[in-house]
Amino acid sequence: xxxxxxxxxxxxxxxxxxxxxxxxxxxxxxxxxxxxxxxxxxxxxxxxxxxxxxxxxxxxxxxxxxxxxxxxxxxxxxxxxxxxxxxxxxxxxxxx
Ligand SMILES: NC(=O)c1ccc[n+]([C@@H]2O[C@H](COP(=O)([O-])OP(=O)(O)OC[C@H]3O[C@@H](n4cnc5c(N)ncnc54)[C@H](OP(=O)(O)O)[C@@H]3O)[C@@H](O)[C@H]2O)c1
Numbered sequence: 001x002x003x004x005x006x007x008x009x010x011x012x013x014x015x016x017x018x019x020x021x022x023x024x025x026x027x028x029x030x031x032x033x034x035x036x037x038x039x040x041x042x043x044x045x046x047x048x049x050x051x052x053x054x055x056x057x058x059x060x061x062x063x064x065x066x067x068x069x070x071x072x073x074x075x076x077x078x079x080x081x082x083x084x085x086x087x088x089x090x091x092x093x094x095x096x
Pocket of ligand 1: 010011012013014015016017037038039042043059060061062087088089090091092
């Protein structure tokens with residue numbers, strides 16, 4: 001892996017996004033990870049991660065305001081993500 005990579009992982013509070021974030025933190029070539037969560041009640045494992053390369057950000061991807069805040073936070077951090085991994089989604093709806 002190239003040195004000094006920056007990643008944005010959307011939907012990092014659980015499942016695939018959390019696993020990818022954990023894997024990226026094992027990579028010394030990754031210098032910065034922006035990892036988003038929607039609900040802090042579901043994000044205990046992500047928020048407990050202690051790594052100075054990790055910045056967690058609260059984002060609901062259906063909110064334009066949240067997306068603008070996400071972009072502003074990354075700009076303020078002078079971050080330039082090399083790749084974006086979107087894991088936010090819904091596999092199944094609950095039964096009616
Ligand atoms: N796991 C599989 O085998 C599998 C197979 C095929 C496809 N997929 C797809 O892959 C994606 C991730 O799967 P997963 O198993 O990792 O699911 P998951 O454990 O349910 O995680 C989904 C993540 O998306 C977040 N999220 C959902 N809606 C959001 C929104 N509006 N704004 C911001 N974040 C939102 C959730 O946050 P909250 O905790 O706040 O809800 C959670 O962090 C899903 O789209 C799923 O359909 C998964």
